[in-house]
Amino acid sequence: MHNGFISKDHLKQVLNDVQHFLIQHKTPKSAQIPFVKLSEQQQQRLKQKLSHLHAADIAHILESLATEDRRDVWKQIPVEQRGEILLSLAEPVRESMLADMPIAEMVNAADKLHSKDIGDLANLASSLPEQAVNLILQSLTAEQRKQLEQALSYPAGTVGSLMDYSMLTATPEESVKEVLAYCRKLGTLPEHSHYIYIVDQHNTLMGLLPLQKLITSAFDKKVSEVMSHSTITFATGDSAEQATFTFNRYELIAAPVVDDENKLIGRICVDDIVDFMHESSEQQLLRQIGFVNSEDRFSGIFSSAQNRWLWLAINLFSAFIATRVIGAFEDKIVELVILATLMPIVSATAGNVGNQACTLIIRSLALGHVTDHNIRQFYIKEVGISLINGVIWGGIMGVFVGSLYSAGIGTVMGFAMLLNFVLTAFVAVSIPWLRHKYNLDPAMGAHVLVTFFADAFGFFIFLGMATAFL
Amino acid sequence: MHNGFISKDHLKQVLNDVQHFLIQHKTPKSAQIPFVKLSEQQQQRLKQKLSHLHAADIAHILESLATEDRRDVWKQIPVEQRGEILLSLAEPVRESMLADMPIAEMVNAADKLHSKDIGDLANLASSLPEQAVNLILQSLTAEQRKQLEQALSYPAGTVGSLMDYSMLTATPEESVKEVLAYCRKLGTLPEHSHYIYIVDQHNTLMGLLPLQKLITSAFDKKVSEVMSHSTITFATGDSAEQATFTFNRYELIAAPVVDDENKLIGRICVDDIVDFMHESSEQQLLRQIGFVNSEDRFSGIFSSAQNRWLWLAINLFSAFIATRVIGAFEDKIVELVILATLMPIVSATAGNVGNQACTLIIRSLALGHVTDHNIRQFYIKEVGISLINGVIWGGIMGVFVGSLYSAGIGTVMGFAMLLNFVLTAFVAVSIPWLRHKYNLDPAMGAHVLVTFFADAFGFFIFLGMATAFL
Known part of the structure; x- marks a missing residue:
């Protein structure tokens, strides 16, 4: 075949x-x-x-x-x-x-x-x-x-759905010689048989016997003497995503799946894990940008469009809300039309800062690096970076705009960028973190939401400061 | 240990x-x-x-x-x-x-x-x-x-850098019994020894002998009779990224690495592949959003800020260029200030449409699904989706804005959205595709570039149409 x-x-x-x-x-x-x-x-x-x-x-x-x-x-x-x-x-x-x-x-x-x-x-x-x-x-x-x-x-998405059942088993009382003889009798072993799963007469998992060990052990030894006792097991309900990290951490090739009473049900192999990783890294990528599901690249245009509608609609709605902020300052814009030209810079750059922070925290959550104890440090770091970036890029832009138009506009521009960077970074860390806390997918539509806040904050801060000070 | x-x-x-x-x-x-x-x-x-x-x-x-x-x-x-x-x-x-x-x-x-x-x-x-x-x-x-x-x-990033050297070898002339005896003499086999690599006296790779096969074969058979001849080999210079796809396609556990003359140099194991996949999926995610490298979550704020500067600077510059478009229409904005409120909607929603298309094509390129023959279909699909979305959401927004302000503004809004969706989708497919053609990383800063085009096109189309027709 x-x-x-x-x-x-x-x-x-x-x-x-x-x-x-x-x-x-x-x-x-x-x-x-x-x-x-x-x-x-x-x-x-x-x-x-x-x-x-x-x-x-x-x-x-x-x-x-x-x-x-x-x-x-x-x-x-x-x-x-x-x-x-x-x-x-x-x-x-x-x-x-x-x-x-x-x-x-x-x-x-x-x-x-x-x-x-x-x-x-x-x-x-x-x-x-x-x-x-x-x-x-x-x-x-x-x-x-x-x-x-x-x-x-x-x-x-559970370990059960990735599991297979074609594993070899033996009992701890058998000798190495008997297990070898059993394998030879089978003729060909099932695919990916790198371990023999050792169970007692009630099918309770006792240990694993790698083929490598089977080959090198003395014939008269009992399986119980040569098998490894320390082994990681999975339950059928375990998340497949978590299993991929465990496989990666321990460099596993295969692992037994057991029930509540430690009885052997099946096994999960690294090739299924690799396959799942490919699919889930794609999903994470697509979800951030607002796809509901992965999609067939050549599927019908109409069905693909539907896959992307939900978050596009949310995007449209949120953009509309954000621009209502501008509506509140229309008089000022008529008075000083350059504000209309500059305001998208304030929002677009903060959107970039926010999306960088957001992507990093989503990824860290997926890797299990974020805990209640260290979330504070993620906030400090991302807000700190946004502060530095705000000072530098806000400063450059402020001086530049100031020299082009007026010192007042330059000052407002610089401070608006700084403030918007910091606020957006704070929100960009908070959105995935709060969704994670409430057991929601931290990635889903994250970029759409961050962009919304960067826009709304940006317009409000920039136009508000301009109205107050210019 | x-x-x-x-x-x-x-x-x-x-x-x-x-x-x-x-x-x-x-x-x-x-x-x-x-x-x-x-x-x-x-x-x-x-x-x-x-x-x-x-x-x-x-x-x-x-x-x-x-x-x-x-x-x-x-x-x-x-x-x-x-x-x-x-x-x-x-x-x-x-x-x-x-x-x-x-x-x-x-x-x-x-x-x-x-x-x-x-x-x-x-x-x-x-x-x-x-x-x-x-x-x-x-x-x-x-x-x-x-x-x-x-x-x-x-x-x-090459197979050579992931390779290890602790593989077992045997010659085709040996008998199964001899190989087994050799393993037993070693006592413990190197980690991840799932295959024995079969080489002739000049170290030329002849085949692979899985331990499963070694265990089940008759003792007096020669290795050459039981080994598998069909095997995938890698060269040290092969891309590790490509190797991950090959491992995934064929569900490999390990594979030999050979030189130009098919001499065995080392092996590459699935655990290194899994590790590499974790790292490279992170990099792909971060690069799209403008990180130069992966970063330590707890590294100094200043060094992390530097990691994100290049594309933030490009973003600032491109946002400035995009807003110069607005400058050209200042007179019209003073005349009809509602345009300033509505223009960010035209650019933000197209940015979302473009980033969806862009992410999908980047991912498809990575998977090797895009060729000179089918790139046309990617264009047709993404532009087609943007057309449908433009008609639907541009239509809804046009009617909505039309009923709020005037039929003229609604019409301009709707058509500007439609046109901007289509243009941005076209560019969003073109950027990664052209970079791929010129052997550049298709993902690097892709979102920053797509957002730039969505903004610049959006402002120009919307304000330009408003100036012409209102």
Whole structure:
């Protein structure tokens, strides 16, 4: 099933080749035939280009193709490979591809995953419509069915949802020789079997036996003498995000997942962690800027627009509120129209200062560096930086504007920038921190909110000071 | 050396406990004694809190402490653990701690890493001053010295800089039994030995033998019969960022690093990849918002301010340029002062639209989804979304403003928003794409640039249309 690995550069070439091929053969030759279908021969050539590719590479190619081209490629993929490719796809792409796939085709693709692992099957099934899941459940043995139903019950973002079940177990009373003999009898070990999980007769986790240790230990030793007792375990309900940090801290390759009574349920492997990290770092990036979900790069324009509406609407509303501040000072602007020219500088630069502070605190919260005890230091630091920046850049701008227009305007400009920097930095630390305290996502729309405060404060301070002093 | 693993929650408790302890005992009791030193007894208690902790957990605690508290904690850490802790620290924190550490202390900490791996030692040495590195080199054997010098020559961000050297090798002619006997003779295998690297007598890589396969194969088989031939290899000069994607695509645990002639130089393990991913996702996040480097959360306010100056200065300059546009329309603003109130809405909302498009394309570039063939589709999609958003939100705002003030102002507002959305989206895709084409970092300061264009276009379009039609 697994075809050869290729280098990133080679993959880029194949991707270019496939894209070029599709453009060449699918561009309408005349206005009379707007949709071009690939001929039988062309389909064969496409199939050939894709043969020998690893499922993950085909997934990468599909992710880089426009929606209508994906279907042409998909048709050329052998059924046995389809389940694995669907698993490798980024979630939004997988969902958009499943959206126009017949139920029978989904079940067929899932079928080939059975033998491998119920965790993989659950992962795929969680994206499938109920009808397809029911068909898959019917094709399983009673025990598999129970496992799959259990696996499907873990919510996304938990360790349970990343878990798999194909681990090897042994008991502490067995000898090294017996465990080795058992492995040899199996012939091939499940993928990613780097540890043997040691459980007693009630399935309670007793320790881990790395294969490295199994190989180097004396044959007559008991497992209990050579296994490692100190091990980190996860519960199915643990946050997957937290698990990624634990894997990183301890350089883990795999870890057991246990229930309340320390009974072994499954394992979580580093490849699932790496996959989750890729997805969640993308989400964090997109959320700050106001995306509700990750999105398929080639999904319909309309559905993508919807994904970005919520925070765009909030942005529109908040910008409107911020500019009401300007309305209050209209008389002054008519009197001194240069204020209208200068006020966006006061707000835009503070927005930059605030967004820098905000991004840093969001990141620090994610890493677990912020506590009730040291939050004060984050405030001191960010407000301190904004103070220095305010003095320097406010000073430069004040002198510059002062020399261009009048000393009065320069002074107001400089102090308004300083004050706005400090206030915005304070708010930029407070927003993620308070959201974190109330168990909300600190990143969601953070930039939109910080920009709002930078604008509203900036207009008010600058125009207010100008009205008072000029 | 490796003490026990603890859960994330437990680590949080320990961190809180240590912070609380330091606050309690270091807060000045009176104004006469502004700096409080820990008593001998208090130091012992601190030491006890830290004993039994894994090096990675102590690193996490250090990262979460203020600079002056870090020194108190560091003093309580046994010398044997210090090298590993330094390795576990995030780079900016490591650098700030090394900055005020005596050379002898650095060399001492490094000393304890010798036996483990030249890759680890190189990783640490790359942060040390030349004087310390020279002392470390002197303490090594000639062969180790050569290896370390070689390891230090790989630039940061390359596979070479993440590589380690403690892999097991065997030849294809050996039998499974012989390899097993060799492992047993070693007693303990190096950390993360999940594969045995198969080389011929000239050290040319022939294949990989996973321990799983070694365990399950017949004793009398030759290695060449059971090893896997298809394997992905890296060169020392390959980009580490690209390697993370390859590891993720193929779910790799480790991979060999070879030279031009396919001779085995070292290996790269998934734990180094996970570590690199954590650091680089942070950098990508921070760069977009105008940080030059990652920074230590508790570093001096002044040095952190410098880290953010470049793009803040660019922001100030660009905001000034953008507002010059307003200057050109001052007469119109005096005539119709409501324009000054409304113009920031036109620019702020387009800034949001542009930053969404920009973030998405930066991310897609990083994932390798963008090619010369499909860049057109990115443009179509983002410009299309901006068009929809412009029609909807420009329409709503136009009607709203029209009903508040006059139909003319409403119409100008709506069309200005629509046009600004579309132009900004186009620019927001173009900036990262062009930078990528010219081999520059697509993320660097992207938000500052997009905001500039949203502002400049917005002011020009809105005020220009108002001047022409109102």
